[in-house]
Amino acid sequence: MRIIIGSKNPTKWKAVQDVFDTYQVDTLNAPSRVSSQPFSDEETREGAINRALQCAESTPGAIGIGLEGGVMYIKDQLYLCNWGALVTEDENIYTASGARIVLPIDIAEQLKAGSELGDIMDQYTRKEEVRENEGAIGIFTNDSISRRNMFVHVVKLLRGQWEYWINK
């Protein structure tokens, strides 16, 4: 069976390949159809579902996966949040979220002013393409958990739910 992941970002498709290691995993540049910087759990989850649906619809018999990054408030603190969705060929939708950590206040201020986290992180670290490597979660956990690692966990939650319910 083919798995299609709706992003060319290596942290995302490699996470899917890590979990679905015996499957053929293909990538599709599927737009999230939400803001480029989602600002709530709801919006981030919707972006993941939109991407997964487009992937599943693109190829008969394929499973679509969408992974989306965003930020969300708890009280006055801004947290990183990530969501995943898996859509089966009969359009069952499974969702799961990833671990979250609070963002430093100066990063939160720049996000509130309208910048995207990917750009802010590159400036902050003086690196290139942090979002395609360790990610903000890697930087602010002292490299304990990379963005790919965090997505592996999300994809395991998706695969596990799908396998559980498929036999019911």
Ligand SMILES: O=P(O)(O)OP(=O)(O)OP(=O)(O)OC[C@H]1O[C@@H](n2cnc3c(O)ncnc32)[C@H](O)[C@@H]1O
């Ligand atoms: O190509 P796509 O799949 O769109 O990958 P992306 O890196 O843009 O990832 P998202 O659209 O899912 O993330 C939404 C925004 O948040 C940024 N972002 C999310 N998580 C991040 C992280 O861990 N490190 C750096 N930027 C992150 C990202 O760059 C976008 O600006």
Ligand SMILES: [Mg+2]
């Ligand atoms: Mg993006």
